[in-house]
Amino acid sequence: MSYKDFHRLYQKVGGKRDYQTSLGWAKGNVLGPIDPMDLYHIGNILDNIEIIDNYKIIDREIRKMRILHQNIGRKLKYIIKKILNGEVNPYQLDYEEYLLYEKIKDGVFEVLEIEKRPATK
Secondary structure (H helix, E strand, O other): OOHHHHHHHHHHOOOOOOHHHHHHHHHOOOOOOOOHHHHHHHHHHHOOHHHHHHHHHHHHHHHHHHHHHHHHHHHHHHHHHHHHOOOOOHHHOOHHHHHHHHHHHHHOOOOOOOOOOOOOO
């Protein structure tokens, strides 16, 4: 099934979102739809009884994942700022922050200067 066919079927079963939104779901670029009814519509399109019967539970779990994702993003931002400012002390980080720090500590670099050079021929 093409993405356009998916979106057409989605609208046919009552979906209200635009093509780009449904494309994000179909490609797996987002955790899932914001509206639980969209999960129900997807279940109908795919003829998947598990999604149809459990769309509310699936929605609740997607919401939990979004919150976890946001919290990790905030912690990463905090740690990266500390690294760039030379203020990070691994012993003052909580357990989750320390694990994130260990994963990224050698991959955070500060750009000190950008120099424009004349084009070479």
